[in-house]
Each structure stands twice: as C-alpha cells, then as structure tokens.
Amino acid sequence: MIPRVLTVAGSDSGGGAGIQADLKTMLALGVHGMSVITAVTAQNSLGVQGAWELPVRAVRAQYRSVVDDIGVQAVKTGMLASAELVEAVAELISGTDAPAVVDPVGVSKHGDPLLAASALDSVRTKLLPAATVATPNLDEVAQLTGVRVESEDDLRRAAGAVLEFGPRWVLIKGGHLAGDAVDLLTDGAAEYRLRAPRHDNRHTHGTGCTLASAIASGLAKGLSVPEAVTEAKEYVTGAIAGGFALGAGIGPVDHGWRFRS
Numbered sequence: 001m002i003p004r005v006l007t008v009a010g011s012d013s014g015g016g017a018g019i020q021a022d023l024k025t026m027l028a029l030g031v032h033g034m035s036v037i038t039a040v041t042a043q044n045s046l047g048v049q050g051a052w053e054l055p056v057r058a059v060r061a062q063y064r065s066v067v068d069d070i071g072v073q074a075v076k077t078g079m080l081a082s083a084e085l086v087e088a089v090a091e092l093i094s095g096t097d098a099p100a101v102v103d104p105v106g107v108s109k110h111g112d113p114l115l116a117a118s119a120l121d122s123v124r125t126k127l128l129p130a131a132t133v134a135t136p137n138l139d140e141v142a143q144l145t146g147v148r149v150e151s152e153d154d155l156r157r158a159a160g161a162v163l164e165f166g167p168r169w170v171l172i173k174g175g176h177l178a179g180d181a182v183d184l185l186t187d188g189a190a191e192y193r194l195r196a197p198r199h200d201n202r203h204t205h206g207t208g209c210t211l212a213s214a215i216a217s218g219l220a221k222g223l224s225v226p227e228a229v230t231e232a233k234e235y236v237t238g239a240i241a242g243g244f245a246l247g248a249g250i251g252p253v254d255h256g257w258r259f260r261s
C-alpha cells in the first residue's frame, strides 16, 4: 500500500509554504499526502496579510478522521499558531504510533509571526518531547533555547540545547548562515553534517516546510532518520535551485523540479 503522510499545518494561500508546500512535496516523493488545517493565512510573495486559527475541536476532528480510518505512517507539524493548538497537537501525535517530524514554525520569511509568543513554552515542554525529529531554523533555535548560532561551529551547542527538551533527533538548519547550506543532525550520540552548495536565489519561500515534509515522506517509506534526512536535503536543494519569481516579492521553491527535463 502507498505510504500515507499527514501534515498538521497552516494554509498558505500563495501556494509556496504551509499545507500547500507539504502536499506538493508528498506528491513529488511518491506518498499519499493528507492534511489537518490548523489556521488559514492570507499570504503571498510579499508577506502574510491575515491569519485565522481554527477551533481546537476542528483540528482534533480532522486528525481523528484521518488517523482512525485511513491511518498514517508519518506525521509532520508546521504552523500551530497558539498555545491551545500546540498542546492539542502534541497530545494527538503522542497518542499516534507513527514518527513525527516537528517543524517549530515561528515566523514567516517576511518576519510575520505564525506562532503566539505565549505558545513558546508549550512548544518546549509539550511539542518537542513528542518529536521523532525536530527541525528548527536558527531564529527558532534562538527563540526556544536562547542559543545564537553565528557560525557552523555553534551548531553542535544549539543541537544540544534543543535535545534537552526531549526530541529523539534534532536537525538544526543552517540555511540562514553564509557559505554552504550546512545542517546538523544528531540524536546526542551520532552526528551528521549535511552540506549543500548555497544557491544564490532569493526565491526560497517554503524551504522549511518542504524539508520537513520530505523527511516525513522518507520515514513513511521506512527509511531511518539519517537516510530520510539525507534524501530530503537532496530534494530541498534541487527545489531551491529551481525557485522561481512569482508576484512582486519572494517566490516559491520548485516542488516539481524532478519532473522537469
């Protein structure tokens, strides 16, 4: 049977990030994508013009509909907006027998908040402990742990600080540093540095969502965490290389790059 992957995230009306990026990634990687929508954003290449959360009961109902009938081989979480939603989703994924990739989305590429400041503590104490792999970017690492990463040498310290909250693995994304795009994956024992050439392309809307969904897709296919992250890094690097202009601001990565000749 085709592996089934569930994203629990916000909708990006512009189609580059959020639920839309997740489902496109899942299609490109050959799994069946399903969605629990936590919030609806009015969003485009220029920023986020509005955001509306769904009631906790609507999120729970979507989750139960999918998991109880169809079943999931992996779950990915993205924008969760509020402390109430973070806590409900943490409880739901903790009770599901499938690996969970937690992308602790804090702000959009334009600096618009996608998570209430009052939800940070619930991310630390409820959501991160439920993660098989957590995938913070450098801003999220700073917000969650206080560790500021200024060079590749700081990645290990940042990873250690996130692991203290209890995820099995952490992938610190060094995409916002200068030079090669280097990410560090560790469970506190094994350590992998994933390095890719930096593409000088401003059209990077959706990178984090795409990477986390690609990891979840690999896990659903039965890959180990290091294998799934290695394959996901290759997919997101190709998608960033193919990122294209759309609207007047930051365009999306190309989820379909492997389909183009």
Ligand SMILES: Nc1ncnc2c1ncn2[C@@H]1O[C@H](COP(=O)(O)OP(=O)(O)O)[C@@H](O)[C@H]1O
Pocket (backbone or CB within 6 Å): 136, 137, 138, 173, 174, 175, 176, 181, 182, 183, 196, 197, 198, 199, 200, 201, 204, 206, 207, 208, 209, 211, 233, 236, 237, 240
């Ligand atoms: N310009 C770039 N060229 C190549 N890889 C990049 C570039 N920018 C980000 N990445 C990679 O994209 C992935 C997502 O990272 P990042 O953009 O930091 O996440 P987020 O979208 O959460 O801010 C990481 O693997 C990172 O190393």
Ligand SMILES: Cc1ncc(COP(=O)(O)O)c(N)n1
Pocket (backbone or CB within 6 Å): 009, 010, 011, 012, 017, 018, 019, 041, 043, 078, 079, 105, 107, 108, 109, 114, 204, 205, 206, 207, 208, 209, 210
């Ligand atoms: C609904 C939604 N979710 C997540 C992001 C973050 O996007 P990115 O993948 O660029 O970090 C976003 N801009 N909108």
